[in-house]
Amino acid sequence: MTKRTILTALAAGGMLALTACGSDSAEDAEASGEVGSETLAALVEEHEQLSTTAEILGDTGLQNVFDGNAPYTIFAPTDDAFDALDIPLDGEEAQAARVAILREHIVPGFLTRDDIVGAIESGGGSVEMQTMGSNTLTFSEDGGTLLVASSDGTEARVAGAVMSGANGSVFPIDGVLKSTDEPG
Template structure:
């Protein structure tokens, strides 16, 4: 139990990188005449964003001295979500989550957590660009304004409202995983429910993946009281300390530590993202970046075995 609890303080190296709000010398640039709001108002691609900012009383904030870094979703990005199902408080939090204090150019972004005016957001950077929460990519960077900078993004940043356990319990495709977590050492459930500020990354096998495993290792065997230690070690092998988004994976090389301190994972991105178990081989990552309040979930099609 002590060993498992101690793991919650471990930070995966990708997520340990800080998000630096770096001062920039703009002496060689022509100062922008418009603030971030006026830049957005002048571009028809942001009509939904500017209307929402106006309707929710946020324009005066963004017309302030700043400086601000705004991750600006286009109209097409907003069309992907149903804002009518959001409460006013949720919508305001979403809008504020697109704004970070400080003028941060794309070249200055570092992978890690960023404190926005709303919920915290998580930045990743690889050779293809900058990503937010793994699901929103900067498509046009460094649009200058008098009180900051705008980065255009292709998806709205929606902060999570459920933790990892709640997400799994609400998805019928994870019912086998949930039943095994409940049968394992109670510390596994505690770890997944109360992860540290650095969060966890869970590679979650589907019911079909467990059905395949049961052909060689029956479920009754895993649930036998004498095998609780085995079950716990297998489940912990699917957990990596820290938030590791799919956009972080290109930066990862070599073996990666897991919550099972006796076994590590590796990744293979050739021909599609795969995570490799020590004795189980490659498992395809079939869905990525399901964000929870205390970490993220990637869906896999094969149970990983240490």
Template sequence: MSQFIKRAFGAAALAVLPLVAACGQAGQEDQSVQATKEEKASTLAGALNSEGNMTKLQGALAKSELTGVFDGPGSYTLLAPNDAAFTALGEEGEALLDEEQHPLLVGLLREHMLPGHVTPELIAEAIKAKGGPVTMTTLGNGKLTFTQDGDSISVSLEDGTTASFTGTPIATSNGVLIPLDAVLVPKDEG
């Protein structure tokens, strides 16, 4: 396992305690979300199950024992890397699924989770209101910066690692699933 993941998530590995319950209230309903998908996916767990290109994320969440969080009453936004994003990680992505890497996997996944019901439209409104990028804190206590270029929204880590929103977001009773085209893994500094 490369040192960049160990360094980046060392602190998160110590904080692998259960996730904070109910981290926010459900906000405005995402108008662009397909009603048929919403009907099939009443929870974030259901939304993940209804998406055919999220099987690697489902496996990672199951391995990390975080799946149950997305069936509960808390409200979360999951920035969900698609299967192609996980495949692009290659061997490092596969290594994260090893038992000894469990704390690192949990830390990585928590960096893809935001408290509350945050839709792409709300993010775009915040960017417009601020007149530029907005930063949000993840459940792993990391900082994600959201930017917009035309209709495209991207999210980046402090080191510049970036992913773009892709596909159709899904609003559920306990949060929002926003598909990403990349896994937000910090760059190797060494």
């Protein structure tokens, strides 16, 4: 078995364990246990609860990064999570803050739910991963729910089905994770 085949099999297994939250083409692929051919940018764009993340990607030019070939895993805050945030996200002056916020939610590499759960089990109940920013995310499980905590103690839960595409995975989460190094 090739490395790509093993990763594809792991991704498919992880997606079967989660429930679908819509009927988008990406989510249809997920429900059938397939890794979709869409890019991360397309997966975010298609998800009805990630419109704020999609808007930030487009406004800041990050969409081009996630349309590329490099693999990433995005822990994408839902629209409700952004609505609860007390940092302004509108206007040109907030562009740097928007990029900084998203950078703290991105991990290099193509990770599936099974990859993270396996690392949690091997790590004695939790596992840490460095983001593309200055944040360290700590993952754990509570009754089958995947939890993620920021280095500043902010916590979120995976809030919906994980979507896997051609260049990575998107995990919708119910909170915005902020590093202690970030203002606000």
